[in-house]
Each structure stands twice: as C-alpha cells, then as structure tokens.
Amino acid sequence: MPGAETPQWPEGTLLARLAPQTANALLSLGVEQRVPAGRVLIREGSTESHVVIIRRGLTKVTAEMADGRSALLSIRVAGDILGEMSALSGSPRSATVTMCGSGLVRFVHRRDFTPFLNDFPGAAVELATMVGERLRWSNRRRIDFTSYPLKTRLARVLAELAELYGQERRHGALEIGVRLTQPELATMCGAAEITVHKALRDMRRSHLISTRYGRITVWNLPELRGSADMAPDQRRPDAY
Secondary structure, eight states, X not given: OTTOOOOOXXXXXXXXXXXXXXXXXXXXXXXXXXXXXXXXXXXXXXXXOOEEEEEESEEEEEEXXXXXOEXXXXXXXXXXXXXXXXXXXXXXXXXXXXXXSOEEEEEEOHHHHHHHHHHOHHHHHHHXXXXXXXXXXXXXXXXXXXXXXXXXXXHHHHHHHHHHHEEEOGGGOEEESSOOOHHHHHHHHTXXXXXXXXXXXXXXXXXXXXXXXXXXXXXXXXXXHHHTTOOTTXXXXXXX
C-alpha cells in the first residue's frame, strides 16, 4: 500500500534483521491466522515441516524433561521465526511452542521456505547468524548454572525478561508481559521449585519484585541487575 509504514520489529528478531523488501517477500508466503491463547503452534516430536512467523503476540518454547516436567526454554515475540531447524533438516520437532495470549501468526511450508532462502541469500545468512547467537546464549546459560548461586541465576532471568518484555507501570515498575509459573522459572534457573519459591519470597521482602497470579512486576531493575551480577550493558545476545 503506498505510504504505508514499515513495521518496526523488535530488535534481534529475524524480521528486524531483514531488509524491508526481503521481510515483505517472506511475509507474502504461506497462510496467516489469528490464534487464541493456549494454541499449540508446534508440538515436540512431531514431523511437520512448516515454519511459523509471529506477526503479533508472545509464545513460550518448552520441552519435556526426563521426569515428565515441562522446561521453559525461551520466549519468542513478534518478528521471530519458529521451527526453522526442523523445517531445514527434516528432523522431528525438538520443542513445543504455545501462544501465551491471542496473536497473529503466519504458517509457511518447507516447500516455500527453502526456495525463499535460495532466492534471498542474505536472509539465509541472517537466519544462520540468529541461530548461532541463540546457541551462544544457551551456552552462557549453562555456564551461569555452574558459576552462580540460585539467587543470582534467578535475578538474571528476571532482569532479562523485564528488559525484553517489560510493560511500564506506575513508579517506573516493569511488569513482565507473559505469565510464568514457578515450575517454569525453576527450569529456566536450573533449580528446585521450592528453592525458587524461597528466592522469590526474599526478593519480594527486599521490594525488588512483586508477584500476582503468575505475573511478576520488577520494581527496581537497577538493583535487580546488581543482584544478578550483570554489567550495565549486558543483555542476551539473542535479544529481541
């Protein structure tokens, strides 16, 4: 449409990395759907070969652990692509992706996605770069698990989530824009749920955060970052 504005995708997402013409070419593929909260977009172990592009909304990426619990691996937002590894390799899905709220997504089949990457080699390079950054972040998280105590790991997770998904509230507070259960936080921190419960209680007593119905509000981000032993400019390498 003449005069239409180019969407401003969150930093670090695939669509933000692409030139506007390339992003529009990708968004012309497949089928777009409005999806409700709780809709499973990708299911772990399935052999479907499509990718999903988030146009609007938030998703949780989870994987089942050996003990049957669900581990929260990451959160993806508008502008992100999901399922690219399985679509390219043909391997089964390694995680489940679920909508956190209602949203708008685009389903693109492998038969359309692969030719797109051939026609737009710059997009293939950006996709490979993004995957590499996510792997580096995963490696850093493993180092965090072995190098820092639980309270530091939890503070890091909450600070990162607040910076990336925080919605401004009164008095400068940031409410993390996705509901998180204590078991999910525990898996992100590599700790027992009861330990995370105690750490959250201590943070509430210190007025760093408040919790209500799965929502976490960060009241003092600089102090939380101090508790997380994070440098002022340290952010996740796959920040989006």
